[in-house]
Amino acid sequence: MGECLFCKIAEGVIPAEHVYEDADYVAFEDINPKSPTHVLVIPRRHIATLNDLTAEDRALAGGLIEVGAKVAKRLGHEENGYRLVLNCNADAGQTVFHIHLHLMAGRTFAWPPG
Numbered sequence: 493m494g495e496c497l498f499c500k501i502a503e504g505v506i507p508a509e510h511v512y513e514d515a516d517y518v519a520f521e522d523i524n525p526k527s528p529t530h531v532l533v534i535p536r537r538h539i540a541t542l543n544d545l546t547a548e549d550r551a552l553a554g555g556l557i558e559v560g561a562k563v564a565k566r567l568g569h570e571e572n573g574y575r576l577v578l579n580c581n582a583d584a585g586q587t588v589f590h591i592h593l594h595l596m597a598g599r600t601f602a603w604p605p606g
């Protein structure tokens with residue numbers, strides 16, 4: 493946890509382009525965007541993967557989606573739409589082990605994802 497990149501971004505120790513913050517969540521621009529809008533929403537609390545969520549985290553996990561939708565609307569994507577993505581472990585391509593919601597928008601996305 494002490495070496496976690498996203499904990500450090502949440503604490504402001506490592507800089508990022510923050511787009512939203514509250515007591516429980518931080519949202520910032522992805523450093524290597526894959527769409528015109530590519531924002532990461534994280535809980536301030538360190539949770540490594542989706543596998544580590546428990547029933548006690550339901551409010552926190554639900555809030556992650558609510559914040560993702562709120563930021564999407566603030567950025568003007570309400571009408572055209574957007575994608576919210578959570579990757580878990582190797583097959584999904586998770587590279588940072590602090591759960592994060594990808595908010596992607598500004599273009600049309602393929603389905604299913606590659």
Ligand code: AMP
Nearest residue numbers: 508521522523524525579585586587588
């Ligand atoms: P994932 O592959 O789902 O674990 O997503 C990790 C995301 O974090 C990738 O889209 C990276 O581009 C992004 N990322 C890695 N380092 C940083 C950083 N320092 N600031 C912002 N985004 C980052």
Ligand code: ZN
Nearest residue numbers: 496499538590
């Ligand atoms: Zn962390």
